[in-house]
Structure formats: C-alpha cells, structure tokens
Amino acid sequence: MKPTLVFLTHVLNNAIVDGFIPAAQALNHDVIVLTDHGHAHQQALANVRVHECDVFNPIAVIDLIAALNIEPQAVFSNSDHLQTCTALVADLLGVPAKPWKICYHAKNKHWMRKRLESLGLPTIWSQTIRGTDPVRSEWPYPLVVKPTQGVASMDVVRIDTPAQLTHHLAQLDESQSVLLEEFMDGPLITLETLGDGKHLHSIGGFDVSLSSPPYFVETAAQWNGPHTRQWRTHMAHTLVQFGVGLGACHSEFIVTPRGPVLVEINYRSIGDNREFLLDQLVEQGWFKSILQTHLGQEIEVPRVKPRCAQIDYLVAPHAGTLRQAPRIENNAAVQYRAIKQEGDAIQISHSNKDYIGVFTFQADSESELQHLRTETQNRAPWSVQ
The missing domain is CATH 3.30.470.20 (ATP-grasp fold, B domain)
Structure with missing residues (x-):
C-alpha cells in the first residue's frame, strides 16, 4: 500500500491541481484532498479522493482523518488561510509540522508587526481600527489600509489624509476592523x-x-x-x-x-x-x-x-x-x-x-x-x- 499525503485546500487553484498533486503522485504517494469546496475539486481531480470538510476547523479535520482510518505521512496546505490549522493537525498526528504560532503571526498582519517589534526587527508604525473608531490627524500619513488577514492586495489602498480615511472607514461594517500601516516608499x-x-x-x-x-x-x-x-x-x-x-x-x-x-x-x-x-x-x-x-x-x-x-x-x-x-x-x-x-x-x-x-x-x-x-x-x- 502506498503512503498517504493529505492536502487541505480552500478554493480551487492551479498550484494544487497542476503542481503539488502531480508532484505527490510522482513521489509515489496516495493523495487525499480535504476541502470546503468539494464539488469544484471533484470536477478538477477525477482520479483523486476528495472529501468535504470544514478545513478551517482542526478538530473537524482530525475527526475526518480518523473516520477515514488513514495514517498520513504528511498533512499539507498551500493556502494562506489554512496554515495555522494545518500546523495544528500535523503536530497532533505526529508528522512534520510548522509551529502554529509562527503560522498565525505570519498570517495576521497585526500580530506580525507585534512579533517584529518584540524581536527588535525592522518594522513600522501600525494600528488596528474599526469603522466607528475616531481618526487621528497626528498619525503618520500617508497610510496603507489593509485587512489584517487579507491576501493578494485585496482591499488594500493608500490613504493620504484624515478626511480620506474617515470616508474609507465609513464604508466598512461597524464591527469590521482593518490594519493601518505607515506607507513605505521604495522598491x-x-x-x-x-x-x-x-x-x-x-x-x-x-x-x-x-x-x-x-x-x-x-x-x-x-x-x-x-x-x-x-x-x-x-x-x-x-x-x-x-x-x-x-x-x-x-x-x-x-x-x-x-x-x-x-x-x-x-x-x-x-x-x-x-x-x-x-x-x-x-x-x-x-x-x-x-x-x-x-x-x-x-x-x-x-x-x-x-x-x-x-x-x-x-x-x-x-x-x-x-x-x-x-x-x-x-x-x-x-x-x-x-x-x-x-x-x-x-x-x-x-x-x-x-x-x-x-x-x-x-x-x-x-x-x-x-x-x-x-x-x-x-x-x-x-x-x-
């Protein structure tokens, strides 16, 4: 029986379909895909076992792996959103795992800034803010506004004045928070x-x-x-x-x-x-x-x-x-x-x-x-x- 490699995936992407899964098969491993987008993956991966799962929940992932009665040699994800969950699952199963705290600090840009500061590494002024919070004129404009856990420059914008920031925050839900960062000018x-x-x-x-x-x-x-x-x-x-x-x-x-x-x-x-x-x-x-x-x-x-x-x-x-x-x-x-x-x-x-x-x-x-x-x-x- 071939050893098994479990992939955790969110949305369908070319890197998994055309890159990592063929590489796993070339390494002579059976592939099992756990995803919350089962239909899309089943259509794209006709010869791979695909199981629907709440892949953001490490307990759900662990329970499904146990129910499938498999002992994977690795648990892997290439999703930004799933690194922390994947690290927790891999660690519990005793296979190579990234430190889950480092995964979370890397993914959450607010915590990334805090970790850089605590380690004495180069960083910049930053602050989390909600749509209802007051805007300060003394902040180091221009600023960059971004989601704390965003990807691919989605919803990232430069703000030059307090008035622009006030207008931008007014478009957010009251409970939604974003990260403000000092704009860095350079390559x-x-x-x-x-x-x-x-x-x-x-x-x-x-x-x-x-x-x-x-x-x-x-x-x-x-x-x-x-x-x-x-x-x-x-x-x-x-x-x-x-x-x-x-x-x-x-x-x-x-x-x-x-x-x-x-x-x-x-x-x-x-x-x-x-x-x-x-x-x-x-x-x-x-x-x-x-x-x-x-x-x-x-x-x-x-x-x-x-x-x-x-x-x-x-x-x-x-x-x-x-x-x-x-x-x-x-x-x-x-x-x-x-x-x-x-x-x-x-x-x-x-x-x-x-x-x-x-x-x-x-x-x-x-x-x-x-x-x-x-x-x-x-x-x-x-x-x-």
Missing part, C-alpha cells in the same frame, strides 16, 4: 525560501513592479533583480529570526532608506504563476522539494538554473468584456497562461483578480529577455472593451 522585493526544519535555503526572489497609487496591483516580477540580489541575505536573516523554517515561504519587503522592511509573510509557496517558473528553475523541482520537507525527507541544497526570467501580468485597465486575448504558441522561452477567456466579463477589484493572463519569459541574458518581451507584446495584442 518591492520578495524572497522565496525552502526549509527542512534545520536549514532555511534562500532560493532567490523577485523585484516587483506595482500599479499606480492608491492601489498595489503587481504588474511584473523580475527574477533575482538588482534589489533582490543586494538584500537577499538580509531578508533571509529576518525570516530566520522571525521563526520561518519548514517548507516554502514567500515574503515581501519594501527597500527603505534603512534597509528592507517586511510587508508580509506568506508561509506557503509563491503564487500567481511564479511557482511554475520556480518549478522550471529549481533543478530538483519546486513542488516536489516542498512536499519532501513536509514528508520529513532530507533534501539537497536546491540548485537553481542561472537563467534570466520575468513574469508580466496583463491587468485589465477597466471593466468590460475581454474581446481579444493573446495568441501565442508556448515554448521554452515564452509561455502564456490564460486566466480570462475571450468573451469573459471583467470586473475591477484592484487586485490580482484583475489579471487577464500571465506571460513568463526565460533567456540566457537580460538583453535577450527584454527582446523577447518586446517582440511578444507586438505580436500578441489583447483588448478589453
């Missing part, structure tokens, strides 16, 4: 790490381009750009001090005059198609290596191919209908993954939900990479009307 960079519980390996990172204020939609990501190369060791040190260890972690920093300061820690693999780029760049395989850490297996120091690479996101400029989508033939140098199809209605959320599709470019040199990008833009037009 956005990421660090992608992989840990086996003993060593934290820095894989590399991205220099990220953003949309114009007041929103923060990621429009492009340059693999191992100049800012990432300069600050890579510094960022890794911050994560080790914070407590990041087992498995994959995707962290974002702003480069300020005093060095990189954390924006957020996503204690799972990077997404938005960059995980598939990493799977091509990491010689041992990105998805496979991550699962091996959760299976308690020793991993080699990840070997990363010395390639230039960039991700370009096609961001809908306005609401409407996708009338023309890019048409290219994928190859080793240029790949396109469609998110929206021709005829799809487009609504604007000022987040990665506005993506039409994703281009991935790889080349041996920076000049060749930029040539590929320009050539592709000229021969693959698209439009929203």
